[in-house]
Amino acid sequence: MVIFLLRGIVGYAQRYLGAKLEEGIIKEIRDKLYTRIHALPLSYFVKEHSGHLIARATSDVDGIRRGIKDGFLPIIRETMLILVYGGIAIYLSPMLFLYTVAIFLPIFLIIQRLSMKLRHESERVQNRMAKVTRALSETFGGIKVIKAYAAEAEDKRRFDKLTLAHMRTMLKFERLSLIGTPLAEFMFALAIAVMLILGAYAIFIKHVLTASEFILFIGAIVALVQPVRNIAQANSLLQRAINVTDRVYRVMELPCERTHGGIPLGGLKECIVFDNVHFAYDTEYVLVGVSFSIHKGEKIAIIGTSGVGKTTIVDLLLGFYEPTHGRIIVDGYDLREIDLRSWRKRIGVVTQEPILFNTSIIENIALGEPTVDIKRVKRAAMLAHADEFISKLPDGYNTVIGERGITLSGGERQRLALARAIYKEPEILILDEVTAYLDRESAQKIEAALEEVLKGRTALIITHDESTLKLVDRVLELRDGRIYSI
Ligand SMILES: Nc1ncnc2c1ncn2[C@@H]1O[C@H](COP(=O)(O)OP(=O)(O)OP(=O)(O)O)[C@@H](O)[C@H]1O
Ligand SMILES: [Mg+2]
Structure with missing residues (x-):
C-alpha cells in the first residue's frame, strides 16, 4: 500500500515538474517572440498578414513543445535501445551485421526522403491554417460592412475555399505520415526474409555461425524493428517541430527597428528639418524632395488632397519609415542616429484612424504610463471634450470599451485619442485630421481646446478645417x- 502511494506521489511530482519545465520554456519562447514582434518595423506589419505572426506565437510554439515531448525524447530513448540490440548483433557476427546494414540502409534512406516530404507538407499545412486565421480576423474586423453589404454568402465562399484548401493539404500530409509506418514495416519484413537466407548460408554452407547464435542474432534484429518504427513516427513529429522552430526563429532574426541605442534626445532645443526628403513605399515615389522646417514652439499645418502623402510625412517623422533619399534632422542630428524611443517619448500623436484597445477608458488614455494619474486623465479628457460622453458611460472612466473601441462612435474614439495625446503632455504634438469625424459643434469645441493645448508646444497639424488653420x-x-508655402 505504502509503496503504491509513494510511487503515485513520486510519479505525480515527476510529471508535474516535467510539465512545469515544459510550459516554462514555452512561455519563455512566446514572451521572447512578443518582445520581438514589438521591435519589428512598421513596414513588416503593413506587408505581412497578422495571421502569420499569430500562428508563430500560438500553434507553432505548441509544435515545438510536442516535438520535444513526443519527438525528440522518444528518439533518444529508441536510439539507446537500437545501440544495445545493435551491439548484441555485432558481437554475434560482425559480418552478418554488415550485410544487415547494407540491406537496411536503403530502407533508412527511403524513410528519410519521406520525412523530408512530410516536413514540406507540414509547412504547407501551417501556411493554409494561417490563411484561415487571417480570414477569421478580417471577418471580425469587417463584420459591419459584411452585414451592411449582405456579403455574408460571398465571405463564406471565400472562407470555404480556404478551409477546403487546408483540408486537402492536411489530408495529403496525413496520407504521407500514414504511409510511413506500413511502408517501413513491409520493407523490414522483406529485409528479414533476405536475412534468413543469408543466415542459412552462414550456418549450413560456411559454418561460421551456430543455429542458436543465429536465432539470437535474428532476435536482436527483430527487437530493433519496434524502436526503428517508433523513431519513424517520432521523426515526423520532430520534423514538424524543426520546421516550426525554424519559422519561429526566422521571426526572431528579422531586422528590428533601431529603437534603442543611438543618440538619446533630451528634448527639442531648436528645430526639426525635412531636408530634401524623398520617399517610396515600393517603387513609386510619394514624396519627391520635401523640404521644410519646424522651429521649437512653432505650429505648422499641412494641407493637401487625399492620398498626396500627408500621413506619410507623419510616419516618417515618427521614424516608422526612413526616407529613401534626403534626411530628417532634429536639432542637428539625423533621425537615423537618434534613439527612436527617446524621440517618440517627446511626441503626442493622434493618428488619422483612432486606435483604441480593449481596456478601460483610463488605460486607453494613460497608454504607456506605468502609474496612472487619475486627475491628469480627467483633465486631458476634459480638454479633449471627451469627459461629457465618458461620464455617461455605465462605469465612467472604468468602462471597458470593447475591441478597437467598437462600443464608441467615430467622434468619441477620435476625442479619446486626443485625450491620450494630451495626457502625455508632449513637447511635440502631431494631429492627423482630428476633427474629420466630428460635427461642427464638437469640432469647434475641440478647436477651442486646441488653442489651450497647443500653448508652448511644437505642433504639426494635418487638417482642412479653416478654423483650425487659424490656430x-x-x-x-x-x-x-513637394511642399509649397501658402
Ligand atoms: N503602407 C503603404 N504601402 C504602400 N503604399 C502606401 C502605404 N501607405 C500609403 N500608401 C500610399 O501612399 C500615398 C500617400 O498616402 P498617405 O496616407 O500619406 O496620404 P494622405 O495625404 O494622408 O491622404 P488622406 O488625406 O486621404 O489621409 C497614397 O497613394 C497611398 O496609397
Ligand atoms: Mg492621411
Missing part, C-alpha cells in the same frame, strides 16, 4: 510630392 503659424501645402 497655426504657417500653412504648407503638399502637392505632387
Whole structure:
C-alpha cells in the first residue's frame, strides 16, 4: 500500500515538474517572440498578414513543445535501445551485421526522403491554417460592412475555399505520415526474409555461425524493428517541430527597428528639418524632395488632397519609415542616429484612424504610463471634450470599451485619442485630421481646446478645417510630392 502511494506521489511530482519545465520554456519562447514582434518595423506589419505572426506565437510554439515531448525524447530513448540490440548483433557476427546494414540502409534512406516530404507538407499545412486565421480576423474586423453589404454568402465562399484548401493539404500530409509506418514495416519484413537466407548460408554452407547464435542474432534484429518504427513516427513529429522552430526563429532574426541605442534626445532645443526628403513605399515615389522646417514652439499645418502623402510625412517623422533619399534632422542630428524611443517619448500623436484597445477608458488614455494619474486623465479628457460622453458611460472612466473601441462612435474614439495625446503632455504634438469625424459643434469645441493645448508646444497639424488653420503659424501645402508655402 505504502509503496503504491509513494510511487503515485513520486510519479505525480515527476510529471508535474516535467510539465512545469515544459510550459516554462514555452512561455519563455512566446514572451521572447512578443518582445520581438514589438521591435519589428512598421513596414513588416503593413506587408505581412497578422495571421502569420499569430500562428508563430500560438500553434507553432505548441509544435515545438510536442516535438520535444513526443519527438525528440522518444528518439533518444529508441536510439539507446537500437545501440544495445545493435551491439548484441555485432558481437554475434560482425559480418552478418554488415550485410544487415547494407540491406537496411536503403530502407533508412527511403524513410528519410519521406520525412523530408512530410516536413514540406507540414509547412504547407501551417501556411493554409494561417490563411484561415487571417480570414477569421478580417471577418471580425469587417463584420459591419459584411452585414451592411449582405456579403455574408460571398465571405463564406471565400472562407470555404480556404478551409477546403487546408483540408486537402492536411489530408495529403496525413496520407504521407500514414504511409510511413506500413511502408517501413513491409520493407523490414522483406529485409528479414533476405536475412534468413543469408543466415542459412552462414550456418549450413560456411559454418561460421551456430543455429542458436543465429536465432539470437535474428532476435536482436527483430527487437530493433519496434524502436526503428517508433523513431519513424517520432521523426515526423520532430520534423514538424524543426520546421516550426525554424519559422519561429526566422521571426526572431528579422531586422528590428533601431529603437534603442543611438543618440538619446533630451528634448527639442531648436528645430526639426525635412531636408530634401524623398520617399517610396515600393517603387513609386510619394514624396519627391520635401523640404521644410519646424522651429521649437512653432505650429505648422499641412494641407493637401487625399492620398498626396500627408500621413506619410507623419510616419516618417515618427521614424516608422526612413526616407529613401534626403534626411530628417532634429536639432542637428539625423533621425537615423537618434534613439527612436527617446524621440517618440517627446511626441503626442493622434493618428488619422483612432486606435483604441480593449481596456478601460483610463488605460486607453494613460497608454504607456506605468502609474496612472487619475486627475491628469480627467483633465486631458476634459480638454479633449471627451469627459461629457465618458461620464455617461455605465462605469465612467472604468468602462471597458470593447475591441478597437467598437462600443464608441467615430467622434468619441477620435476625442479619446486626443485625450491620450494630451495626457502625455508632449513637447511635440502631431494631429492627423482630428476633427474629420466630428460635427461642427464638437469640432469647434475641440478647436477651442486646441488653442489651450497647443500653448508652448511644437505642433504639426494635418487638417482642412479653416478654423483650425487659424490656430497655426504657417500653412504648407503638399502637392505632387513637394511642399509649397501658402
Ligand atoms: N503602407 C503603404 N504601402 C504602400 N503604399 C502606401 C502605404 N501607405 C500609403 N500608401 C500610399 O501612399 C500615398 C500617400 O498616402 P498617405 O496616407 O500619406 O496620404 P494622405 O495625404 O494622408 O491622404 P488622406 O488625406 O486621404 O489621409 C497614397 O497613394 C497611398 O496609397
Ligand atoms: Mg492621411
